[in-house]
Amino acid sequence: MGKSYNTIAFDSAKCDGCGDCMTACATTKTGTDDKTRSRIQIVGSEADGFELALCRQCGDPKCVTVCPAGALTKNFDSGVIDWSDTKCVDCLLCTVGCAYAGIALDAGTGHVAKCDTCEGAPACVPACPHDALTYITTSRIYNEVGDWEDLFAPGLAGCQGCNTELLMRHTLRRVGPETVLATPPGCVPGMGSVGFNGTTGTKIPVFHPLLTNTAAMLAGVKRQYKRVGRDVTALAIAGDGGASDVGFQSLSGAAERNEQILFMVVDNEGYMNTGMQRSSCTPYGAWTSTTPIGQGTGGMPSQGKTQDAKNLPLIMVNHRCEYVATASTAYMEDLYDKLDKAIAASKRGFAYLHVYSPCTTGWRFPTDQNMEVARKAVETNFVMLWEYNPTDGLHFTHSADEPLPVTEYLKAMGRFRHLSPDQISHIQGKVVENLAFVKQMAHREN
Amino acid sequence: MEQTKYLVVGSSHAALEAVTAIRMHDTEGSLTLLTRDTHLPYSPTVLPYVVSGRSPADSIFLRDEEFFEANRVAYKRGSALKALHAERNTAELADGSEIAYEKILLATGAAPAIPPIPGLDQVTYHVLRTLDDATKLNAAIKQSKHAVVLGAGLVGMHAAENLVKAGASVTIVEMAKQLTDGYFDATAAQMIEKAFTDNGATILTGSRVVKLAPSAIGALLTLENGTTLEADLLLVATGVKPNMDYLEGQGEGVEHERGILVSDTMQTNVANVWAAGDCAQAKGFYTEDKVMNAILPDATEQGRIAGMAMAGDPGVKAYPGGVPLNTYHFFGRHAISVGSSRVPEGGEVVTRFDEVSGRYLKAIFKDDRLLGIYGVNEFFDGGVMCQLILRRVDLSAVKERFLADPLTVGRELMSRIWR
Ligand SMILES: Cc1cc2nc3c(=O)[nH]c(=O)nc-3n(C[C@H](O)[C@H](O)[C@H](O)COP(=O)(O)OP(=O)(O)OC[C@H]3O[C@@H](n4cnc5c(N)ncnc54)[C@H](O)[C@@H]3O)c2cc1C
Ligand code: SF4
Numbered sequence: 001m002g003k004s005y006n007t008i009a010f011d012s013a014k015c016d017g018c019g020d021c022m023t024a025c026a027t028t029k030t031g032t033d034d035k036t037r038s039r040i041q042i043v044g045s046e047a048d049g050f051e052l053a054l055c056r057q058c059g060d061p062k063c064v065t066v067c068p069a070g071a072l073t074k075n076f077d078s079g080v081i082d083w084s085d086t087k088c089v090d091c092l093l094c095t096v097g098c099a100y101a102g103i104a105l106d107a108g109t110g111h112v113a114k115c116d117t118c119e120g121a122p123a124c125v126p127a128c129p130h131d132a133l134t135y136i137t138t139s140r141i142y143n144e145v146g147d148w149e150d151l152f153a154p155g156l157a158g159c160q161g162c163n164t165e166l167l168m169r170h171t172l173r174r175v176g177p178e179t180v181l182a183t184p185p186g187c188v189p190g191m192g193s194v195g196f197n198g199t200t201g202t203k204i205p206v207f208h209p210l211l212t213n214t215a216a217m218l219a220g221v222k223r224q225y226k227r228v229g230r231d232v233t234a235l236a237i238a239g240d241g242g243a244s245d246v247g248f249q250s251l252s253g254a255a256e257r258n259e260q261i262l263f264m265v266v267d268n269e270g271y272m273n274t275g276m277q278r279s280s281c282t283p284y285g286a287w288t289s290t291t292p293i294g295q296g297t298g299g300m301p302s303q304g305k306t307q308d309a310k311n312l313p314l315i316m317v318n319h320r321c322e323y324v325a326t327a328s329t330a331y332m333e334d335l336y337d338k339l340d341k342a343i344a345a346s347k348r349g350f351a352y353l354h355v356y357s358p359c360t361t362g363w364r365f366p367t368d369q370n371m372e373v374a375r376k377a378v379e380t381n382f383v384m385l386w387e388y389n390p391t392d393g394l395h396f397t398h399s400a401d402e403p404l405p406v407t408e409y410l411k412a413m414g415r416f417r418h419l420s421p422d423q424i425s426h427i428q429g430k431v432v433e434n435l436a437f438v439k440q441m442a443h444r445e446n
Numbered sequence: 447m448e449q450t451k452y453l454v455v456g457s458s459h460a461a462l463e464a465v466t467a468i469r470m471h472d473t474e475g476s477l478t479l480l481t482r483d484t485h486l487p488y489s490p491t492v493l494p495y496v497v498s499g500r501s502p503a504d505s506i507f508l509r510d511e512e513f514f515e516a517n518r519v520a521y522k523r524g525s526a527l528k529a530l531h532a533e534r535n536t537a538e539l540a541d542g543s544e545i546a547y548e549k550i551l552l553a554t555g556a557a558p559a560i561p562p563i564p565g566l567d568q569v570t571y572h573v574l575r576t577l578d579d580a581t582k583l584n585a586a587i588k589q590s591k592h593a594v595v596l597g598a599g600l601v602g603m604h605a606a607e608n609l610v611k612a613g614a615s616v617t618i619v620e621m622a623k624q625l626t627d628g629y630f631d632a633t634a635a636q637m638i639e640k641a642f643t644d645n646g647a648t649i650l651t652g653s654r655v656v657k658l659a660p661s662a663i664g665a666l667l668t669l670e671n672g673t674t675l676e677a678d679l680l681l682v683a684t685g686v687k688p689n690m691d692y693l694e695g696q697g698e699g700v701e702h703e704r705g706i707l708v709s710d711t712m713q714t715n716v717a718n719v720w721a722a723g724d725c726a727q728a729k730g731f732y733t734e735d736k737v738m739n740a741i742l743p744d745a746t747e748q749g750r751i752a753g754m755a756m757a758g759d760p761g762v763k764a765y766p767g768g769v770p771l772n773t774y775h776f777f778g779r780h781a782i783s784v785g786s787s788r789v790p791e792g793g794e795v796v797t798r799f800d801e802v803s804g805r806y807l808k809a810i811f812k813d814d815r816l817l818g819i820y821g822v823n824e825f826f827d828g829g830v831m832c833q834l835i836l837r838r839v840d841l842s843a844v845k846e847r848f849l850a851d852p853l854t855v856g857r858e859l860m861s862r863i864w865r
Binding site for chain 2 (some may be wrong): 041043044048051052053062065066068069070086087089090091092093095096097098099100101104105107110
């Protein structure tokens with residue numbers, strides 16, 4: 001298993017070229033405020049946008065291979081390319097090797113200089129007043145999780161680029177082998193997790209309840225395990241249709257009885273497995289096979305779904321569950337944090353996790369755009385990340401202030417391509433209204 | 447007979463990169479690294495710093511035994527390839543033993559070319575290519591009072607500077623009309639020459655040594671014009687020639703001219719035989735003709751490609767052709783050259799020289815594409831420039847700004863084009 005490392009990420013859309021990061025770097029590394037000596041260099045202009053020249057700490061670094069003195073080495077613990085001032089002979093060959101201007105001459109010392117991420121606390125990142133720089137520490141998860149067993153069989157038949165497969169593999173790895181999994185009709189069993197020809201698609205017990213009775217059956221299974229004295233995590237991975245439509249009564253009932261189960265909803269905003277029909281979680285304006293785009297009837301053109309989505313996680317908060325949270329695979333650290341809390345809560349009572357899961361096939365975006373779509377949903381507040389427990393109430397886990405316009409999200413996929421300006425302003429209005437609503441709850445619960 | 451899947455000959459840049467590339471794709475196949483050197487791998491490029499004493503001889507190694515163990519590489523040092531028997535996939539070593547290989551890489555680099563000057567074989571002289579050469583020269587420099595360096599290429603110039611700094615009176619004799627011919631242009635060479643003469647060195651360009659004879663302190667040199675020079679230390683640095691003696695007498699074997707001829711994936715004309723680095727003659731970037739481009743960055747690039755091709759790595763990309771790249775430090779100043787110095791028909795040359803700061807820049811364009819860029823005391827990112835050349839980036843929109851500030855504008859282009 002390879003190793004993953006923390007990294008400095010740059011969002012050029014947020015950068016206004018102020019140069020505070022360069023000043024911070026120069027101050028930390030050279031004791032001067034000479035920006036030319038900063039190891040992070042912002043280049044470009046207001047008109048063309050700002051870009052970054054910074055060591056990428058390459059996995060297969062060219063600077064290391066061309067250094068004749070053995071002065072540069074990839075540190076496999078930190079991921080950083082270390083430079084040794086005692087071995088370096090100032091030949092500058094590394095600057096010829098690097099195609100990214102990641103290592104350059106520091107005129108102040110006469111030696112080359114490069115980013116060393118300040119030993120894991122880069123000075124540039126907190127100096128940025130616009131959050132254009134972030135220090136991504138998600139690698140911790142991959143390094144840890146990489147060693148855990150993947151409890152789904154290899155070769156599940158999900159669509160190319162499926163976010164749901166990513167999510168369920170992460171989830172089961174974390175929840176672990178002492179688990180019983182219930183997964184009602186939907187993409188999760190559809191891609192083979194319940195198995196074929198008498199073998200299961202998981203390495204743990206799995207069963208395939210009806211859409212209508214998932215939470216009830218799982219609650220019963222959990223009670224039986226308790227009766228025989230075995231501690232297992234009772235986990236449901238259900239689609240939004242199965243949870244918010246026909247499965248809702250059993251879900252609500254189990255939550256009301258505070259059954260000790262962890263119920264995860266994979267919300268891809270429709271019945272994608274059976275041909276992309278609308279569900280009560282499908283957002284307003286979205287194309288689905290049952291909310292088509294076309295001439296319509298009676299002079300009323302059909303322009304996608306005409307109702308707003310049901311906010312299932314907020315409904316679950318009103319059950320006063322042990323734990324309720326929303327999450328996104330674009331924010332893995334947050335997701336893992338919530339998984340940990342949900343697992344713990346499920347030992348006491350009902351835990352509910354609602355994960356937004358972009359669907360490349362049903363939402364119509366290229367298969368490599370999954371994370372981008374998931375991230376844009378959060379950045380525009382179309383999706384908000386928060387958590388709730390009865391003691392601390394509801395609070396945001398990702399700032400909902402300064403969102404991007406919702407069009408940034410809508411234009412990332414085909415299912416909203418037909419939207420009229422009126423429909424877009426309706427959606428933007430809903431985003432604002434939803435935010436106000438959740439904020440109010442956050443306020444009240446606190 | 448000893449058998450190995452991959453036999454890599456040489457233990458310097460080209461060979462080491464090939465080993466890395468092979469192991470990226472084939473973690474198991476048996477791999478033997480054979481070198482005539484007796485040390486752990488090191489770079490010839492670092493040797494001037496061993497000569498000056500800046501780099502202790504025991505701290506320059508690029509790999510250690512642990513690396514070879516961890517990567518399951520059999521490192522056989524002090525054993526030279528004597529003859530290649532490609533027709534039966536075996537390599538004959540100096541001690542007469544043989545190794546059977548499935549695939550072989552010839553990464554034997556180059557050695558000093560010794561000019562045929564009468565009497566040279568009668569006197570003691572130094573060369574600089576191996577660590578042992580460097581240690582010897584390091585000891586000799588401390589004793590020297592009158593040193594002569596033959597050849598004003600980068601190797602000779604480096605050593606000359608070391609000698610000057612060690613306090614010897616130094617004379618550099620160069621056949622060509624200018625110093626560092628082929629690396630830097632006349633203006634840059636002038637700046638380099640001035641730095642040397644300011645520091646007390648004597649420079650004789652356009653001069654040729656015609657005769658040598660032993661003398662009381664070492665050697666007596668006679669120049670073409672009849673003048674004589676006496677040296678207690680003589681360094682011959684008149685160029686290099688590829689190590690490929692082992693191809694002699696093989697009949698119809700591996701094709702070679704100035705170097706071993708290779709394809710875009712570093713394969714020779716003979717099955718299972720690859721070559722890379724200073725001993726290889728591969729496609730040039732500016733010409734389809736096969737050229738010698740004996741520089742470190744190219745040795746790593748070629749070694750990488752050869753290793754990938756040998757291991758059957760599907761990610762292997764064809765060699766784009768050699769681009770000259772040089773960096774040179776002299777008396778606290780630096781010079782960088784990237785790309786071609788030749789101005790083709792219809793080409794455009796732009797120069798800028800600031801007497802006060804001593805900053806010099808020269809760029810060569812054709813059809814608004816960069817062909818070469820040179821700087822003295824003017825820092826720009828050589829790696830970025832090289833990409834602009836390789837990608838033939840159209841610079842028409844930014845040319846003036848680029849010439850005024852190649853560092854910043856190069857980075858801007860980089861971050862847009864291949865970020
Ligand atoms: C003093 C000096 C300064 C330099 N400075 C620069 C610089 O600033 N920039 C730059 O780009 N380049 C520079 N170079 C050139 C650079 O070092 C070479 O281009 C580079 O080392 C080539 O690598 P290589 O692997 O092809 O061959 P080499 O480095 O020549 O290595 C050849 C290897 O093959 C082994 N070998 C040779 N023959 C046999 C045989 N018959 N059997 C077994 N093993 C054999 C040798 O022991 C050695 O390990 C410099 C060279 C010197 C000598
Ligand atoms: S400048 Fe220093 S770090 Fe860079 S290649 Fe030369 S010796 Fe190595």
